[in-house]
Amino acid sequence: MKVAVLGCGSVGSQVVRLLGEQADDLAARVGAPVELAGVAVRRLDAAREVDVPTELLTTDAAALVARDDIDLVIEVIGGIEPARSLILGAPEGGASVVTANKALLAEDGPTLFEAAEKAGRDLYYEAAVAGAIPILRPLRESLAGDKVTRVLGIVNGTTNFILDKMDTSGAGFADALEEAQALGYAEADPTADVEGFDAAAKAAILASLAFHSRVTAADVHREGIADVTAGDVRSARDMGSVVKLLAIAELRTGADGEEAVSVRVHPAMIPRSHPLASVREAYNAVFVESEAAGQLMFYGPGAGGSPTASAVLGDLVTVARNHRQGTRGMGESAYADRAVLPMGETLTRYHVAIDVADRAGVLAAVAQAFAEHGVSIQTVRQEGRGDDAQLVVVSHEATDAALAATVEQLRNMEIVREVTSVMRVEGTEE
Amino acid sequence: MKVAVLGCGSVGSQVVRLLGEQADDLAARVGAPVELAGVAVRRLDAAREVDVPTELLTTDAAALVARDDIDLVIEVIGGIEPARSLILGAPEGGASVVTANKALLAEDGPTLFEAAEKAGRDLYYEAAVAGAIPILRPLRESLAGDKVTRVLGIVNGTTNFILDKMDTSGAGFADALEEAQALGYAEADPTADVEGFDAAAKAAILASLAFHSRVTAADVHREGIADVTAGDVRSARDMGSVVKLLAIAELRTGADGEEAVSVRVHPAMIPRSHPLASVREAYNAVFVESEAAGQLMFYGPGAGGSPTASAVLGDLVTVARNHRQGTRGMGESAYADRAVLPMGETLTRYHVAIDVADRAGVLAAVAQAFAEHGVSIQTVRQEGRGDDAQLVVVSHEATDAALAATVEQLRNMEIVREVTSVMRVEGTEE
Known part of the structure; x- marks a missing residue:
């Protein structure tokens, strides 16, 4: 099993590290050795968290993907291009794909799924939502015999850190953001997190899987947390609640009497007794309600190089097992084809x-x-x-x-x- | 896909109900219709939670399992025999198995796994641990690229209800047990729950999967909660802790310097700030620590007919998909073959x-x-x-x-x- 890793930033470098450190265990679990065959980087001489043998490094990602001997492409560059072209190129060349690219999946997932399916290759992306927390596989497989009715997720660590800080210290949004930036929980330009773009991409992915329908980021009603005031947080506290930025996907009956998908990201007050209320700092959690199983919650670190790499390698093992058996995973299903409710x-x-x-x-x-x-x-x-x-x-x-x-x-x-x-x-x- | 259900008690009847109600969705997710072909019961005239067409009922479970047309046997009878013989008979006859039978798996899992593997059939058992909570699939698949170091689980709802009652009301064990019995959370003979036998079976299953080793119920050090006093609970409270019955499986370095598995069930004090501390009443949760992912928690209802049936049907969809593709899931892996630490x-x-x-x-x-x-x-x-x-x-x-x-x-x-x-x-x- 030959693996190409595209991108060697905080996630990619941890993937490379674990491929080395866990090589024996991975081989035993897959049933065959897993070999790192190449790493595509932007600059050959950049400082990296891990040592990568020079002969494995390349700046030509497209050529690496096109190599005949590559069985699996791991895409951890992020963003729309060149990630999309590279992911589309992989199955053409015979390789399966594991990606953590939520923005791309939420914008153009169906194109990627179709390319993989047409070529009979796998496309897995557990790391795209809630980092290390296994949530996509449980939604897709464990709950496949059940009817999911609602997903409530805290899927953005930056905004949860800021809101938690406002709740515990009484600080306003600007001060809490500044602290998050100083501690490395928020970027210098925090727009993608604070305005809910990151959470909206994850909401689209969760809604698609939970309701077997096609939901893109453009379908998601989105409101960020920049307008949440210390007064809002105090008001929530007065009624025994706490303010969280939630990614919500639920089945609702539309005006036409048909079940439709409501999918949105906005701050909301939830009671302190709710399991999501105790999700502190930059942790993530996804709360799922289904008809037969009832209420489930999945909790853990939602970001970070090493946790995200854990999710990537879990997908790698699945793809490698499928590869050895000459099969592929089930692929995406949008059979329910539900409308998105305004x-x-x-x-x-x-x-x-x-x-x-x-x-x-x-x-x-x-x-x-x-x-x-x-x-x-x-x-x-x-x-x-x-x-x-x-x-x-x-x-x-x-x-x-x-x-x-x-x-x-x-x-x-x-x-x-x-x-x-x-x-x-x-x-x-x- | 023809399915035989063995047992029509609280879980079996919900499986039968969902097979009917979700038939269209199951067919879409599997890619082929799923047909209930027979239900084995002890008495044909017993009262049941669901109506089963008379022609599907039989008291001859062995004959049902042996039928040529059965593709999947769902075993929800429980106990060692006749469950073991029936589960061993299924792959011989060409059928895969989904079971919720923790006692049997913890006593004799390897025999069952080998029979399934030899026949090239699947054996899935998500429902055996923590009811509806997806925990075995995440351990086996999502974390397959990571190194799990510890699993701490509240996996028995009865004892969690009793300890929670003792914590919130100050009651002693006997009074709390009585209340649990009155509310239907504890059985008239509560031994299996209260003495930790149920949790020990689940601990063995969790340890086997987490550490890729063979661990049976006999390997589990087991202490129940009958000796937990109101004073213990008060003492825990004084130090900001709460008493929980934990199923613990962890990697520890033995006296010989080798990594070994410590697996045990006993009451323990955990800090109130720990995610497991807020698991109330009869809920279950499993806390997993791994090297790359960090700390994860999986939370939900640990028992009950409908939640357990959700887990069974999730497995059914996986087995049916494998069946359609002519493949099987990865099967059990005990390659690490770690010793159990005294x-x-x-x-x-x-x-x-x-x-x-x-x-x-x-x-x-x-x-x-x-x-x-x-x-x-x-x-x-x-x-x-x-x-x-x-x-x-x-x-x-x-x-x-x-x-x-x-x-x-x-x-x-x-x-x-x-x-x-x-x-x-x-x-x-x-």
């Missing part, structure tokens, strides 16, 4: 905190605004504060459009001084 | 609470007893109580034999009134 039609719950004039009739007026949009209120908490009062309303489930329209109307009411916090509520029973 | 040589930590006479020199004498056996003390807490004082000692790691000998010596010391609590400590760094 965010406006998705049922959600809102937590809304409002500063109002403290006078008679205010609560009635606010309640009336909710009622006009057909939104039922679950709880209201009122606190007098000098001249003002604060109302905290938690709604029952309603369409996101109706809830958004309600908040818009509240903002325009004369008795409302300010809508201080609007956030969705997840992880509770209706 | 409990006496296993490194553990002890928490020991001692009622002593409150006079000068007592602490020195107690410390001396630990020192004589080469046991290093991590912390001592001393509390005066009238004439007596209580010492709570937590040791560093030492061999279990040295720790047991230390406690034995303490019990015989004149200044020691009573050793009130002895319990191992897990889930902390040394």
Whole structure:
């Protein structure tokens, strides 16, 4: 089994290290030796975390992929190009692929799956979602006899670190981001994490697998955490909740009565008793609900060179076993072909905190605004504060459009001084 | 794909129900229809949770297994015989097997694996450990490129319910057991759960897979929870810990310098900050440590007809896919062939609470007893109580034999009134 590794950054170098250190175990588990046949890098003379024999290094990734003797290409470059061309080239040349490239899979997964299937080769990507946590294989295989109804994931370590910091220290977003950057949990340009792009790519991959449908990053409703305030976090705390950035994929009945996929990334309040609430710092976890199994959770490190390399090598062993048997894994299935529900039609719950004039009739007026949009209120908490009062309303489930329209109307009411916090509520029973 | 189900109790009836309800999805995921071809029961006229067409029922399980047209036998009878003979008969007749039978696998797994391998058929058993939680497949496949170093599991819901009740209410063991029985979490004869036999079978299965070695139930050092007192639970609480019945499988270096498997089931104190500490009621969770991936946890319902059936059907889909491709899964691997470390040589930590006479020199004498056996003390807490004082000692790691000998010596010391609590400590760094 000859392996080419494309990219020798934090993940690639750990893959190379483990291929060496675990060589005997890998050979025993596969049933044949696994040989590192080449490593494609951008610069031959760059500093690397591991020593790679010079004769294995090349800057010509395409030529490495095209070599006749390569059985497996491990792509850990990331990004769209040249990764896509290289991944498409591998099965043409007879090689299977293991990749950690969530952005590419979420943008153009079906093209990759089709190329692999057409050539009778494997394409595995456990490392693309939640690092070392085995979640794609359980969704695809362990739960293959069950009906998954909901996936709630904390799949971005950077934003979880920032929100956890805001929760424990009371800091605002900017200070918590600065600390995350100082500690290496956030990049200098934190956009991909903070604005939810990374989580949205993972949400698309999770939704595709869970619901046997094609869901791309463009289908995912996305809101980041840059607007989460210390007040939001305090407000969550007051109601026994915590703010998390969630990747949510669930089956919902659309306006046409058909089951559709709701897939979104946004900050939400979840009760502190929920298993996801105790996921601290940069850890990841994915919570899965299915009809027969009930509630499952998968927890672990969601990033890092070594954990991600563990997931890559797990896929390598599977591909190598398939290769030896002359078979391939099942490939992707999109047979259910479910539609993606527009965010406006998705049922959600809102937590809304409002500063109002403290006078008679205010609560009635606010309640009336909710009622006009057909939104039922679950709880209201009122606190007098000098001249003002604060109302905290938690709604029952309603369409996101109706809830958004309600908040818009509240903002325009004369008795409302300010809508201080609007956030969705997840992880509770209706 | 023709399926025979052996046993139609709480799991079997849910398997039959899901085979019907999910028929379209199963067919799409497998690529061919999955047909229920027969159900073996003890009595044709027994009351059942699901309606099974009369013509599918038989009391002759052996004849059903021997039928030429059966591709897959699902064994959910449990126990050693006739389950073993039936499982051994299936591959001879050309059928693969999915089973939830932990007791049989832990007693005689290798015989079953060899029979399946010889016949070129599959044997899958995800449902045997921790119900619906996907843990065996992640251990066997997702972590196949990594080196697992430790598995800590809460794998018995009954004992977790009892210990959780003792922790939250302060109840003693007998009262908590009674409540568990009243609520249906414990059986009238609770021996298999309370004495750790069930957990020990699961520990053997986990250890075999994690360490690629043959470990049977007889290799597992087993202590149940019947001797856990309200005082132990209080003592754990005082040090910020909680008592859990843990199934532990870890790699340890033996006296000969070779890596060996330590596998055991016993109650232990773990810190409340440990992810396993928040596993409440009858839930299960398995915590896995590996060199590259770090710390992972898998959480969910560990028992129940419907969750267990979900795991069975996940295996069914895998076996059916293999069947269609004319291949089989990798089978068991025991290539590492590691020895099992005797409990006496296993490194553990002890928490020991001692009622002593409150006079000068007592602490020195107690410390001396630990020192004589080469046991290093991590912390001592001393509390005066009238004439007596209580010492709570937590040791560093030492061999279990040295720790047991230390406690034995303490019990015989004149200044020691009573050793009130002895319990191992897990889930902390040394």
